[in-house]
Structure formats: structure tokens, C-alpha cells
Amino acid sequence: MQKIKVEHLTKVFGPHPEQALRLLDAGRDNAHIRKTGHAVGIADVSFDVGEGELLVIMGLSGSGKSTLLRCLNLLNVPSRGSIFVDGEDVTRYDRERLLDFRRRKISMVFQHFALFPHRSVADNAAYGLEVQDVAPDERRARAVEALELVGLKGWEDARPDQLSGGMQQRVGLARALAVKSDILLMDEAFSALDPLIRRDMQQELASLQRRMRKTIVFITHDLDEALQIGDRIVLMKDGRVVQIGTPEEILNRPADAYVERFVENVDMSRVLTARSVMGRAREVAHPQDGPRTVLRKMTEGSDTSMLVVERDHTLVGAVTLDALDAAVREGRQNIAGLILRDAPSLDPDTPLADIINLMAGWPYRLPVVDERRRLLGVVTRPRVINALAQSRTDAPAEPAERSANA
Amino acid sequence: MIPVIPKLPLAHGIDVALDWLTAHISFVTKAFSHFISILIDGLVHGLLWLPPWLLIAAVALLAWRAAGWRVALGSLLGLLLLWNLRLWPATVETFTLVLISTLIAVAIGLPLGILAALSTRASRVVMPVLDFMQTMPAFVYLIPAIPFFGLGAVSASVATVIFATPPTIRLTALGIRQVPKDLIEAADAFGSTRRQKLFKVQLPMAVPTLMAGVNQTIMLSLSMVVIAAMIGAGGLGGVVWRAIQRLEPGKGFEAGIAIVILAMILDRITQRIGRSPSAKTAK
Ligand SMILES: Nc1ncnc2c1ncn2[C@@H]1O[C@H](COP(=O)(O)OP(=O)(O)OP(=O)(O)O)[C@@H](O)[C@H]1O
Ligand SMILES: [Mg+2]
Numbered sequence: 249m250q251k252i253k254v255e256h257l258t259k260v261f262g263p264h265p266e267q268a269l270r271l272l273d274a275g276r277d278n279a280h281i282r283k284t285g286h287a288v289g290i291a292d293v294s295f296d297v298g299e300g301e302l303l304v305i306m307g308l309s310g311s312g313k314s315t316l317l318r319c320l321n322l323l324n325v326p327s328r329g330s331i332f333v334d335g336e337d338v339t340r341y342d343r344e345r346l347l348d349f350r351r352r353k354i355s356m357v358f359q360h361f362a363l364f365p366h367r368s369v370a371d372n373a374a375y376g377l378e379v380q381d382v383a384p385d386e387r388r389a390r391a392v393e394a395l396e397l398v399g400l401k402g403w404e405d406a407r408p409d410q411l412s413g414g415m416q417q418r419v420g421l422a423r424a425l426a427v428k429s430d431i432l433l434m435d436e437a438f439s440a441l442d443p444l445i446r447r448d449m450q451q452e453l454a455s456l457q458r459r460m461r462k463t464i465v466f467i468t469h470d471l472d473e474a475l476q477i478g479d480r481i482v483l484m485k486d487g488r489v490v491q492i493g494t495p496e497e498i499l500n501r502p503a504d505a506y507v508e509r510f511v512e513n514v515d516m517s518r519v520l521t522a523r524s525v526m527g528r529a530r531e532v533a534h535p536q537d538g539p540r541t542v543l544r545k546m547t548e549g550s551d552t553s554m555l556v557v558e559r560d561h562t563l564v565g566a567v568t569l570d571a572l573d574a575a576v577r578e579g580r581q582n583i584a585g586l587i588l589r590d591a592p593s594l595d596p597d598t599p600l601a602d603i604i605n606l607m608a609g610w611p612y613r614l615p616v617v618d619e620r621r622r623l624l625g626v627v628t629r630p631r632v633i634n635a636l637a638q639s640r641t642d643a644p645a646e647p648a649e650r651s652a653n654a
Numbered sequence: 655m656i657p658v659i660p661k662l663p664l665a666h667g668i669d670v671a672l673d674w675l676t677a678h679i680s681f682v683t684k685a686f687s688h689f690i691s692i693l694i695d696g697l698v699h700g701l702l703w704l705p706p707w708l709l710i711a712a713v714a715l716l717a718w719r720a721a722g723w724r725v726a727l728g729s730l731l732g733l734l735l736l737w738n739l740r741l742w743p744a745t746v747e748t749f750t751l752v753l754i755s756t757l758i759a760v761a762i763g764l765p766l767g768i769l770a771a772l773s774t775r776a777s778r779v780v781m782p783v784l785d786f787m788q789t790m791p792a793f794v795y796l797i798p799a800i801p802f803f804g805l806g807a808v809s810a811s812v813a814t815v816i817f818a819t820p821p822t823i824r825l826t827a828l829g830i831r832q833v834p835k836d837l838i839e840a841a842d843a844f845g846s847t848r849r850q851k852l853f854k855v856q857l858p859m860a861v862p863t864l865m866a867g868v869n870q871t872i873m874l875s876l877s878m879v880v881i882a883a884m885i886g887a888g889g890l891g892g893v894v895w896r897a898i899q900r901l902e903p904g905k906g907f908e909a910g911i912a913i914v915i916l917a918m919i920l921d922r923i924t925q926r927i928g929r930s931p932s933a934k935t936a937k
Binding site for chain 2: 321323346347348349350351352355356358360362363364365366375376378379380423427433
């Protein structure tokens, strides 16, 4: 279901926006308009965000990401276009309704935290409730609850400047969560944090997201971060949308050279997942099969192990070639006794990097299973190597220009 | 040949304007004067009715709470010296004038500073007026004050207010304008009204700067109150003024030292009040 729908949104800065809009309509480029003393923030941007979706907006510096995000809660007043939230065009709201919209429906987390230094951590977290005139007791309770959610229990009475950067941003997040808005806007919320803390925060955001089903619009200029947390990614350039798609779509089918350059240096082993490299398990064994039957299936597939599943495709484990050979010599009736039941299995979202690690200690094929342990596919060494090699050769030749967004 | 341009009748014009104002609105200013002088007299009498040691102890305690034991000790010794020099009544009078003038200056300066910070148009009107008020030599204000408010303490405090208000206005405006943009944005993003933004974010964050302005206002008041002795304001300035007329340098210095002591106590205490809370807890 759609939560936010942005239609033909344009924002120009400067003394005479109408004039700049006319130039835009005439097809002039941003550089030309800049000479007239105006700046194009975003031009003709359309996209939508589903309920509970985490949408990442990405692009180089100056591509209009912040301008776009700040239009969504009308910190920037759009020059043209509409923004529908739950079907209502918020650009047409009067003062009263705008205040109410900002208080209850949408909240924001800032790149440099923007905490109020004269207030305690709890009072910071409670700010949004305070402007809504929520009673002090309830305010405090909800602020404490939000702080607990972000792992800051016990810090309620500290001052923001007594906290580390990562903790300060947790307060920023708690302040946004305390108002229980449906929509969360995050402008490079983790960019100011060092890499380890950043990864923590990404994981925490993902888990919060799973629990609370917020609709999140998240800005970053870090592709790895975008791929890590985004359900979909909007790629921007010069105020315009270049491509919208899932992380895999962006990686596998970059819309143009700009997107390609963006994705070329991605560490593919973090981006690719079991789902994207797995193959179909053409041959599988069942616990009641005889060792000979299984061996025959195996020689067709020319492999050293075989996955064992129940009739409903629930994974049981694996049997190895050596064990099967021995069982034939001993004259066993079925393979039930040979199954390695604690053989490792993969989640579809396991990144390639983790798979490679696993493979170092497990020479056989790896099953990919869903949450009910039903077999979805298999990952084999050749497939992993292939996927990595593919991603290398797909990348364009010249390696320049990525430093611009670092 | 340079044509001789007759002198513009600026002085005459101002005199005429002031005469007209005196004739038509002095009944208002006289009433105001009456009210303020009752206030000043009441306060002076009240403070003098208390035993000096009690007041001295109270000031030392306040200094200790606000600025630590050094300032407290200094205040204690300084005030005891004043008492010993028989300057206690004059000190109380001067202090009262400073207090009243500062209160009026802050009552006027704070709203004007807020206005100047929030509206560029207001700031464009207010700032040149402040320049004028501050660069005009202080005693020029004394002359017109007399026809409106009569000789004495009230004229002195009116001239003092005019002279001492600008720093409060300026630094209030500066403090508010200095609030980082992303904090203002955060306040907006959570749906604050303008009033909420002002009282919950802008003013609290401007407090240290604003208090620096109040501190300056107090210091300027003190210096002006001394000058104002020329129109009969009394107090320590009066003692100095009499010493000048009678050529008694020793007496003049005694009163001068008393003014310095009073200035230092007021300065140290008010300087600390504006510090941010985190700076206070840190020590
Ligand atoms: N308040 C403003 N006044 C004038 N021009 C502006 C303003 N805000 C943004 N711009 C212009 O709009 C364009 C887009 O800026 P924006 O801040 O949205 O980029 P961004 O993608 O967020 O960049 P960054 O990654 O550096 O944060 C830039 O050319 C910028 O100069
Ligand atoms: Mg930005």
C-alpha cells in the first residue's frame, strides 16, 4: 500500500523561482539556471513509498537528496508538484494542518543529530511530545520508553554533550520514535558515525523497522549502506531521478553510465546474497532411499555430496559420497543412518562474504532454506566463484570518479 | 569662491522640539517620575533599615552560590571596607539606582532584542538607533532628562536606561541569531509553533550571550549613575562630585574605590549566572 506519493516535485532556490521554472520548462540545464542566480534543488521528481517500506535516496553531493527529503515535511516549500501522504496533498495544508502533520505523522533524524544542548537526554527525546502539550508524566514515560528502544536506558538525565556520537544519534532516533509517527525521515543519519558504530546502527534500524513497520525515507551517499538497509533505492543526479529499483536491480541492470560508476566499486561479496547465487537443487535424496539409488543420482550430477529432504521438501541434512560408498559395501537398506543432520544451511539473505567463510570449513554444497527449513536451492563453489568473477568483468573499465562521493 | 552657507539651525530645532514635548507630555513623565522616585526611595530606605552586616552576609552568600568562594571572600572584605569607610548609605543608594535602571533596561531591551532577531525589518530600524544611543556622549542625555523628570534620581535613571540598554538588545538579538540552523530546523520538523520555538529553543540557548549583555548593561549603568550625580542623583557619584568641588582628593579616591568594589562584585556575580548548565556541572 502506498504511504507517500511524490508527483513531479520541483524545488528551485533563488529570488524569482517562477523565472527559474520557466527556464527549466524550456529545457535549460542546471548550469545555465545557476548563472541567473538560482539553484535547482530537485526537478520533476516522482516516486512513491510503500507502507512499511525503507526507501533509500542516494546520489552524489549536491544531487538534491536533502532538498527532496526536506520537501517531504515541508521544511522546503516545493516550487511545484505535489506530495500525497495517505492520499492527502500535504503541499496544500494550511499552517494548522501542517503543524499537526509534522507533530503526528512525520518525524526526522538529522545528520549532525541537532540535539538541544540545554536539555537533558530525556527532555530531548520528549521534545516532540512537549510541543503537542502531552502531560509531563506521560511525556517522560514515552521518552523513557523510546530511549529504552534505542538502548539508552539509564542515560535519561545526562546532557547530550556527555554522550558519544553514536549515543547522541540514538537520542536523535529516540526523539523521532517517541512521537510514534508513521513516517521517519533520516538525512545521512549515520554518516557522522565511525564505521563500526554505523554498522551497529544499521542493524538496529533494520530490527526496529521489522518490529514497528515504519515507513522510512533514508538518505545516504554510501552505496554499501544503501544496499544493506534499503528495500528500494532512488538514485539521483542533478536534482533528477536516474533510477529506482531494488538493490539487486540497481546492481544488475544499472540504468546508465552514472549508476554504473556508482556501483562499480561495491564489495560484491557483501552485496550478493545466497538468493542471488543459488541454483536449483536438481537432484535430492530422501531418507528412505537406498544408498545405491542415491549414488546413481549423484554420478549424474557428478558431485561429492547430496542433500536429503522429506517429501514436503523440508531439509533433513546431507550425505557424502564416502559415506554412501561404505553403506553399499555394508549392504544397508536406506541412507537414514548416514545423514549429517547438523550440516550448515543458509538463509536467502546471507551475504556472499559469509558463505565464503562457511565454505572454508565445509567442502560440500550448501542448502538455502526458508524459515520453515524448506529447501529453496543450493550454493556450490563454482556458482560462488562465477558470481564474483561476473561482477568484476561487468564493471566498466575506467575506475575514476568514485572518490567524489566518498 | 565658496559660497557662505548659513549654519543649519539644528540646535534650535531640537530645543524647540524638546520645549514642545515638555509642554505637552511632561505631565505623563512627571507622573512616571513620581512613581519611580517612590520606588527608589522605598527600596533605599528598606535596604538601609536592614543592618549592614546582614546585607553583606547575604551578598557574600549569593556570591558563593553563583561564583565560588573566592568571589564570596572578595565581596565580603570589599563590603566590610565600604562599611568601615562610612560609605554604606551612598553605596546602597548607588546600588538601588543601578538595580532599578538595569531592571527597566532589561524589561525594554529583551523584547526589543527578540524582535530584532526575529524580524530583519525591525533589526534594520533598531540597530542604527542603538549606534546613535551608544555613541552619543552620555551626559548629553542628562540635559533633556531634567525638564521631563526633574532634578534627581529619576532623571539619572532615565538617562542611565537610555545609555545602558543597547548591549542587552544587541546581545539578545545576537544570542538568538546564533542558535544553530539545524536546531531551529529540528524544532520546526517536530511541529513547534513560533512561540514554542522561541521559548523552548531560541531563548534558552541564547541565555549565556544574553546574560553577557545584561552584565554589560549593569556595568554601563554603574558608570552612568556616577556621572548622573551631576544632576543630583546622590550616592557614591555624589560623594565624588562633592570631593571634586571641594578639592578633597582623598575623599574622592575613597568613593572611587568604593565604586570599583561595587562594580567588581556585580560583574563577577552576574557573569557566572549566564554560564551554560553543563559548564556549571562540570566544575
Ligand atoms: N537553501 C538553499 N539555497 C540555495 N541553494 C540551495 C539551498 N539548499 C540547497 N541548494 C542547492 O540545491 C542543490 C541540491 O542540494 P542538496 O543539499 O539537496 O544536495 P545533497 O544531495 O543533499 O548534497 P549533500 O550530499 O552534500 O548533502 C545544490 O546545488 C545546492 O546548492
Ligand atoms: Mg544533504
